[in-house]
Amino acid sequence: MTPSEQTRNQLALQASIPGGMATLESILCTDELHRRPVRSPDYEAENRALVALVGALADSPTTILQTLADTTLATLSAESAGLSLLTKDKKRFYWAAIAGAWSPHIGGGTPREFGPCGDVLDRNAPLLFKHFEKRYGYFLPVTPLVEECLLVPFYVAGESVGTVWAISHSKDKKFDAEDLRVLESMGRFASAAYQAVESIETLRLEISARDKAEEELRELTIGLEQEVQMRTEALVKARSELAHVARVTSLGALTASIAHEVNQPIGASRNNANAALRFLAADPPDLLEVKEALESVVNETYRAQRIIGRIRDQVKREPSRKENVNLNDAIEEVISLVRGELSTNRVSVRTQLANVLSLVHGDRVQLQQIILNLILNAIEAMADSSADARNLAISSETQSDGAILVTIADSGPGIAPGDRERIFESFFTTKSGGIGIGLSICRSIIDAHGGRLWVDNPQSGGAVLRFTLPTVQ
Amino acid sequence: MAQKSLVSIVDDDHSFRESLRRLLRSLGYPVAAFPSAADFLASPNLDATGCLVTDVQMPKMSGIELFSHLLNTGRQIPTILVTAYPEVGVQERVLSLGVECYLPKPLEESVLIRCLRSVFARGQKSRGA
Numbered sequence: 050m051t052p053s054e055q056t057r058n059q060l061a062l063q064a065s066i067p068g069g070m071a072t073l074e075s076i077l078c079t080d081e082l083h084r085r086p087v088r089s090p091d092y093e094a095e096n097r098a099l100v101a102l103v104g105a106l107a108d109s110p111t112t113i114l115q116t117l118a119d120t121t122l123a124t125l126s127a128e129s130a131g132l133s134l135l136t137k138d139k140k141r142f143y144w145a146a147i148a149g150a151w152s153p154h155i156g157g158g159t160p161r162e163f164g165p166c167g168d169v170l171d172r173n174a175p176l177l178f179k180h181f182e183k184r185y186g187y188f189l190p191v192t193p194l195v196e197e198c199l200l201v202p203f204y205v206a207g208e209s210v211g212t213v214w215a216i217s218h219s220k221d222k223k224f225d226a227e228d229l230r231v232l233e234s235m236g237r238f239a240s241a242a243y244q245a246v247e248s249i250e251t252l253r254l255e256i257s258a259r260d261k262a263e264e265e266l267r268e269l270t271i272g273l274e275q276e277v278q279m280r281t282e283a284l285v286k287a288r289s290e291l292a293h294v295a296r297v298t299s300l301g302a303l304t305a306s307i308a309h310e311v312n313q314p315i316g317a318s319r320n321n322a323n324a325a326l327r328f329l330a331a332d333p334p335d336l337l338e339v340k341e342a343l344e345s346v347v348n349e350t351y352r353a354q355r356i357i358g359r360i361r362d363q364v365k366r367e368p369s370r371k372e373n374v375n376l377n378d379a380i381e382e383v384i385s386l387v388r389g390e391l392s393t394n395r396v397s398v399r400t401q402l403a404n405v406l407s408l409v410h411g412d413r414v415q416l417q418q419i420i421l422n423l424i425l426n427a428i429e430a431m432a433d434s435s436a437d438a439r440n441l442a443i444s445s446e447t448q449s450d451g452a453i454l455v456t457i458a459d460s461g462p463g464i465a466p467g468d469r470e471r472i473f474e475s476f477f478t479t480k481s482g483g484i485g486i487g488l489s490i491c492r493s494i495i496d497a498h499g500g501r502l503w504v505d506n507p508q509s510g511g512a513v514l515r516f517t518l519p520t521v522q
Numbered sequence: 523m524a525q526k527s528l529v530s531i532v533d534d535d536h537s538f539r540e541s542l543r544r545l546l547r548s549l550g551y552p553v554a555a556f557p558s559a560a561d562f563l564a565s566p567n568l569d570a571t572g573c574l575v576t577d578v579q580m581p582k583m584s585g586i587e588l589f590s591h592l593l594n595t596g597r598q599i600p601t602i603l604v605t606a607y608p609e610v611g612v613q614e615r616v617l618s619l620g621v622e623c624y625l626p627k628p629l630e631e632s633v634l635i636r637c638l639r640s641v642f643a644r645g646q647k648s649r650g651a
Contacts, residue, residue: 312606313535316628320541323631327548342544349537 071183073168079177082199085225095231098124102238106245113242114146117213121235122148125228127215129195132239133158133166134211142166142211150193150218157191165200166212173209175201175229193218199228203236205243213239294386297417314353321345369497373408373521374416376445376453383420384443387428394428395436401444407520409453411498416518419491419502423457423514426487430461430512451520452500458513469504491516526572527642531555532562532588533577533604538627542575542604549635559583563591571599573622573641578605578612586612589621600641604629 098120105116114132122130129149133142143158144151161167164185169176178198182188188195200214213236215224325342328335384391384398391398409416424441431439440460448454464472473492488502495502500518507513529551533539539555546553556562559576560583574592576585583591589601600622608626616624623637 310606312627313538316606317535317537317541319628319631320538320545324541324545324548327545331548338544338548342548345537345541345544349541352537 073184076178076181076184077176078179082177082224082226082229085223088225088227090227090230094124095234099234099238106242113246117235117239117242118146118148121213121215121232124231125215126222128218128222129216130214132211132213135161151216154191165198169200169202169212170209173202175233177224196220197224199224199232201232201236203239205240210243293414296414297383297386297421311353311356314349318346318349369412371410371412374411374413375406376409376455377402377406379413379417380420380443380445383417383424386421387424390428394432394439396428396431396439396441398441398443403446406445406447406453409518410521411518415494419494422487422491427457427459427461430459434461448517452517453520454515454517456513456515458507458511460511463507463510464504464512472504526570528552528554528567528570529573529575530562530567530571531575532559534558534580559588573638574599574601576601576603578603579607586616602637
């Protein structure tokens with residue numbers, strides 16, 4: 050054929066396209082798929098492709114569509130392959146991924162109402178096109194021209210959202226039934242990939258929203274954590290203060306309960322002894338009863354011993370915790386502890402605490418127990434004084450030898466000269482119902498701290514208790 | 523009319539309760555002893571009791587509550603209160619309520635005897651013409 054004949058043929062070819070549009074039927078040859086020589090299915094190749102796709106979906110979901118296009122190209126031995134997605138407004142298909150000769154045309158697309166993808170969705174079936182540019186003239190500039198194009202639809206939630214396609218640009222590659230089978234497989238994968246990609250997009254939005262929410266939550270958490278911390282610290286502090294108060298007041302409560310308890314064996318002993326005497330004086334004497342009564346007496350003395358032993362155990366059990374103590378603070382704490390007692394008993398307190406006081410090295414709890422004991426003794430001593438004459442004076446000062454001197458003075462009847470040393474003996478008491486434990490323990494504690502506890506001669510009535518403690522150098 | 527001569531003791535402390543029972547026995551009184559007010563109130567000895575000797579500090583019902591309960595239920599049993607925690611204010615109050623005696627532990631035997639005698643002498647007096 051002469052060049053001029055070729056040109057004439059081309060012109061004739063172009064002239065034979067009426068208005069540029071062939072019928073749809075004239076460009077379809079789907080039936081050909083099944084008339085072409087049958088190839089046995091290459092499941093292995095298909096499996097390899099799918100496994101690779103699944104792996105790619107996991108590793109890089111954002112590029113899965115391109116990977117799908119690449120895989121389709123390779124598995125079908127096509128010359129171009131790609132994925133078309135229906136836009137949200139359903140008016141266009143755009144080429145989301147392309148592999149092979151048509152790669153440069155990525156991002157292009159076709160109208161929904163007039164194009165091969167549209168036809169596939171309309172018929173809801175795979176289609177094989179040949180030279181679809183005869184109908185769809187907009188393909189003419191999209192080179193290389195398409196010889197055959199095989200398309201399959203894919204669905205998401207029952208709705209068709211796009212196509213997967215393979216293209217041959219030459220007469221060498223003719224698509225067959227096996228190609229269709231594999232392409233449908235790719236189509237099913239495309240469904241999954243599409244949903245994954247959609248999820249990723251949604252996820253991305255969610256993530257940025259969540260990041261923002263997380264940031265706010267983080268700030269809120271920090272605020273909460275700080276608050277929890279503060280409250281925990283306050284709670285721990287309150288709890289330790291309470292435990293401290295309990296330890297300081299425990300000795301008094303302990304001696305009170307022991308006073309009650311030790312009266313029982315003493316009372317029972319006396320009853321038994323009195324009964325023994327009576328049984329002995331009976332006519333005739335009931336010696337069996339006498340024996341039982343005296344045996345009971347002996348038992349009761351053991352009971353009394355056990356009860357009293359509990360004080361010593363209690364005092365010993367608390368391990369001595371030495372620290373540097375500010376006696377003014379210790380005194381003020383104790384005064385606040387007994388505020389209730391003071392007001393109930395109408396006792397007025399005057400404190401004269403030195404401005405500057407060196408620290409004392411000792412057991413803070415024990416020292417406070419002593420101060421508490423002395424104050425409670427004073428309150429009790431003034432119980433019989435008239436309500437307007439109950440005065441308690443507490444002072445602290447530094448002596449010339451550097452030691453600290455604490456004085457507790459009351460306006461009660463005072464301590465008889467003969468009792469001034471005796472009150473520190475165990476079991477000596479001037480109180481009815483008292484068992485005289487407090488002051489002897491106080492003195493042994495002060496002694497253990499290297500100090501002295503004594504009764505002073507008062508200028509004017511009342512009792513004056515003083516103790517010294519050496520200071521930390 | 524037979525005089526009620528039973529002395530009922532109520533005290534949750536086992537040793538003291540038994541020692542008082544022994545002492546009262548040595549003094550010649552018939553005695554019944556109970557570990558709680560509830561046990562005493564539930565016993566058949568309740569109506570036979572001519573004198574109640576009860577501890578004050580007891581769990582559930584105190585000696586003073588027991589005395590009040592007896593008053594409120596119309597039972598006039600002469601009562602001696604015994605306590606390890608004697609308090610002046612309490613003494614005044616219970617004596618004005620009609621308690622026979624308010625005694626501290628350990629008991630002073632001669633005081634206890636005096637109280638018991640005045641309870642039972644009164645009973646004897648009421649029998650006479």
